[in-house]
Amino acid sequence: xxxxxxxxxxxxxxxxxxxxxxxxxxxxxxxxxxxxxxxxxxxxxxxxxxxxxxxxxxxxxxxxxxxxxxxxxxxxxxxxxxxxxxxxxxxxxxxxxxxxxxxxxxxxxxxxxxxxxxxxxxxxxxxxxxxxxxxxxxxxxxxxxxxxxxxxxxxxxxxxxxxxxxxxxxxxxxxxxxxxxxxxxxxxxxxxxxxxxxxxxxxxxxxxxxxxxxxxxxxxxxxxxxxxxxxxxxxxxxxxxxxxxxxxxxxxxxxxxxxxxxxxxxxxxxxxxxxxxxxxxxxxxxxxxxxxxxxxxxxxxxxxxxxxxxxxxxxxxxxxxxxxxxxxxxxxxxxxxxxxxxxxxxxxxxxxxxxxxxxxxxxxxxxxxxxxxxxxxxxxxxxxxxxxxxxxxxxxxxxxxxxxxxxx
Amino acid sequence: xxxxxxxxxxxxxxxxxxxxxxxxxxxxxxxxxxxxxxxxxxxxxxxxxxxxxxxxxxxxxxxxxxxxxxxxxxxxxxxxxxxxxxxxxxxxxxxxxxxxxxxxxxxxxxxxxxxxxxxxxxxxxxxxxxxxxxxxxxxxxxxxxxxxxxxxxxxxxxxxxxxxxxxxxxxxxxxxxxxxxxxxxxxxxxxxxxxxxxxxxxxxxxxxxxxxxxxxxxxxxxxxxxxxxxxxxxxxxxxxxxxxxxxxxxxxxxxxxxxxxxxxxxxxxxxxxxxxxxxxxxxxxxxxxxxxxxxxxxxxxxxxxxxxxxxxxxxxxxxxxxxxxxxxxxxxxxxxxxx
Numbered sequence: 181x182x183x184x185x186x187x188x189x190x191x192x193x194x195x196x197x198x199x200x201x202x203x204x205x206x207x208x209x210x211x212x213x214x215x216x217x218x219x220x221x222x223x224x225x226x227x228x229x230x231x232x233x234x235x236x237x238x239x240x241x242x243x244x245x246x247x248x249x250x251x252x253x254x255x256x257x258x259x260x261x262x263x264x265x266x267x268x269x270x271x272x273x274x275x276x277x278x279x280x281x282x283x284x285x286x287x288x289x290x291x292x293x294x295x296x297x298x299x300x301x302x303x304x305x306x307x308x309x310x311x312x313x314x315x316x317x318x319x320x321x322x323x324x325x326x327x328x329x330x331x332x333x334x335x336x337x338x339x340x341x342x343x344x345x346x347x348x349x350x351x352x353x354x355x356x357x358x359x360x361x362x363x364x365x366x367x368x369x370x371x372x373x374x375x376x377x378x379x380x381x382x383x384x385x386x387x388x389x390x391x392x393x394x395x396x397x398x399x400x401x402x403x404x405x406x407x408x409x410x411x412x413x414x415x416x417x418x419x420x421x422x423x424x425x426x427x428x429x430x431x432x433x434x435x436x437x438x439x440x441x442x443x444x445x446x447x448x449x450x451x452x453x454x455x456x457x458x459x460x461x462x463x464x465x466x467x468x469x470x471x472x473x474x475x476x477x478x479x480x481x482x483x484x485x486x487x488x489x490x491x492x493x494x495x496x497x498x499x500x501x502x503x504x505x506x507x508x509x510x511x512x513x514x515x516x517x518x519x520x521x522x523x524x525x526x527x528x529x530x531x532x533x534x535x536x537x538x539x540x541x542x543x544x545x546x547x548x549x550x551x552x553x554x555x556x557x558x559x560x561x562x563x564x565x566x567x568x569x570x571x572x573x574x575x576x577x578x579x580x581x582x583x584x585x586x587x588x
Numbered sequence: 589x590x591x592x593x594x595x596x597x598x599x600x601x602x603x604x605x606x607x608x609x610x611x612x613x614x615x616x617x618x619x620x621x622x623x624x625x626x627x628x629x630x631x632x633x634x635x636x637x638x639x640x641x642x643x644x645x646x647x648x649x650x651x652x653x654x655x656x657x658x659x660x661x662x663x664x665x666x667x668x669x670x671x672x673x674x675x676x677x678x679x680x681x682x683x684x685x686x687x688x689x690x691x692x693x694x695x696x697x698x699x700x701x702x703x704x705x706x707x708x709x710x711x712x713x714x715x716x717x718x719x720x721x722x723x724x725x726x727x728x729x730x731x732x733x734x735x736x737x738x739x740x741x742x743x744x745x746x747x748x749x750x751x752x753x754x755x756x757x758x759x760x761x762x763x764x765x766x767x768x769x770x771x772x773x774x775x776x777x778x779x780x781x782x783x784x785x786x787x788x789x790x791x792x793x794x795x796x797x798x799x800x801x802x803x804x805x806x807x808x809x810x811x812x813x814x815x816x817x818x819x820x821x822x823x824x825x826x827x828x829x830x831x832x833x834x835x836x837x838x839x840x841x842x843x844x845x846x847x848x849x850x851x852x853x854x855x856x857x858x859x860x861x862x863x864x865x866x867x868x869x870x871x872x873x874x875x876x877x878x879x880x881x882x883x884x885x886x887x888x889x890x891x892x893x894x895x896x897x898x899x900x901x902x903x904x905x906x907x908x909x910x911x912x913x914x915x916x917x918x919x920x921x922x923x924x925x926x927x
Contacts, residue, residue: 248744249747249759250750250757260747260748260751332770332776337775339775443731445758447731454776532738535760535762537761541738545761546738546743549671549738552695552696552699552700554676
């Protein structure tokens with residue numbers, strides 16, 4: 181017979197908050213949180229009081245006033261009578277444009293350089309090593325300024341295209357490379373239905389071709405699996421891609437607006453401004469060097485056995501890389517790639533060095549200056565960059581989850 | 589955590605501004621040095637010379653104030669500021685006064701809480717173009733690419749001018765005068781626009797100044813002058829009357845040549861006597877010794893002498909007095925009386 185006595189019922193005592201290890205860490209965390217909140221409140225309150233004492237109240241009313249200045253690259257309609265909020269929007273779009281373009285090209289540069297750096301060809305591997313080491317070890321601001329300076333010094337000004345025997349001439353007669361930017365022909369439709377409708381029509385045709393090509397490829401795969409021989413699909417696919425599009429273009433009357441020298445500058449066509457090119461190129465080539473290292477690390481993380489096994493199956497080196505190594509390497513490459521994309525977005529704020537009108541130059545530059553609302557503008561800037569970075573991060577994390585090793 | 593750091597920094601800045609708002613004169617005396625905001629380099633107005641010594645028209649105002657307060661024209665810490673940083677530097681107390689081709693406007697005076705202490709140069713915005721462009725009027729600039737220094741009244745005037753004349757242009761915003769020069773000379777822009785005095789100063793540094801012309805249109809009023817923070821009227825008075833002393837001295841014929849003689853004893857003109865402290869107690873009212881104006885004038889002479897030495901017709905800048913002549917000579921310079 182055994183008797184059991186209940187363990188003495190433990191009642192909670194205040195001293196246990198300090199003496200009992202189960203509660204102690206909670207106590208300290210709570211104290212730290214309260215202190216942190218108090219100090220933030222104290223500093224914030226102090227700031228507001230001091231600003232009020234100096235007669236400066238936080239107010240965002242200035243965003244509704246006319247900005248009074250012009251911007252050289254506007255993706256949406258804007259003139260000097262538009263509001264400061266509109267100028268900020270123009271800046272946001274310009275930031276997003278250069279960040280998007282730079283992310284795409286940096287990835288292309290990075291993947292190519294990263295793969296080539298592992299090449300067995302000594303010269304190619306060393307050249308890529310030199311590229312990576314030079315570009316990532318010099319600050320990006322210096323690259324932006326160097327590239328811009330070279331551009332304005334080397335390329336001809338629009339004036340040099342003038343005259344009977346000009347110093348410079350247009351590339352193939354349709355595009356002009358000047359030190360103010362590159363002017364290329366702009367396509368438009370004579371018998372079109374208006375900008376957006378035409379664009380939707382082209383996209384619809386492309387989507388149609390895409391699904392048709394997929395169907396053709398699926399059929400080829402079925403035949404290959406049944407008979408072991410894959411029918412030739414290249415010409416059919418090319419015809420499906422281009423045939424309907426050419427018919428559409430002919431029907432709508434596709435024409436090009438070729439840039440021509442008019443007055444001080446080229447008029448017509450699409451202008452890609454010098455500052456955009458310099459910033460875009462500098463950000464891509466600088467961040468590309470970092471991405472190259474990420475790619476190299478990712479490839480080297482794939483065990484050599486995978487390559488050997490793929491070779492043993494008779495795959496050629498190119499296909500080994502594309503079909504076996506790179507898909508596995510992506511798992512290692514994507515997480516650091518996210519932070520490189522964030523870096524590009526944040527580094528684009530150096531745009532003012534070359535006079536590119538990004539959000540830092542419009543809202544954080546001219547607007548801040550003309551209105552003197554420094555704290556308000558900087559808070560808005562912080563909010564924008566934070567939001568943009570978090571969105572990029574969230575988007576890339578979704579992609580990362582989709583290519584992660586799925587254990588079943 | 590980031591947030592708290594930001595608020596911390598902002599609070600420190602706000603506290604510093606609050607602390608510096610009163611007693612700037614005492615601060616300067618205790619420090620033994622005047623912190624004066626100037627441009628990052630505009631020859632004739634404020635730029636370091638070959639020996640690294642700051643020289644120029646705006647620099648002379650700083651030195652005159654330093655001489656009046658500290659009895660030493662070299663007791664000045666020159667803080668180079670850009671169009672963008674100048675107001676923050678002044679508002680935060682980093683500098684005691686700003687003498688940087690700054691246009692006196694309503695919003696800067698009222699909304700940004702600054703005190704303009706007078707006008708030391710009456711200017712207006714102009715345009716400079718290469719001569720071979722064959723342009724003779726700013727109204728012919730339709731479609732031109734224009735280099736502007738950002739953070740100035742210039743870009744607002746420019747937008748207004750082109751809109752009023754219904755012509756288009758493409759702005760190229762640039763941070764400093766040096767970068768603007770480089771782009772203009774490389775032909776990345778057709779036109780460079782800023783205050784006419786700044787254009788003259790910039791052109792003077794070109795390899796071949798005669799290949800560039802300043803167009804006749806002056807599209808705005810740009811009264812340039814030194815400024816201080818709101819809220820410290822004693823300090824504001826001191827800077828204002830030092831500038832007025834330089835202007836009055838020219839009007840009354842007090843020059844660096846006859847200054848010592850005139851200041852030695854009271855003469856026949858009571859206003860000169862009051863200015864130079866041989867009569868009355870004007871210096872005491874400012875909280876300075878009686879001969880404060882003598883010290884200020886001893887640095888570079890009166891307004892006219894400073895003008896001629898730095899930006900006048902004998903210098904490479906080559907500016908005529910024009911609007912900046914004394915009112916007695918048909919200009920706009922008109923100092924209130926010393927009494």
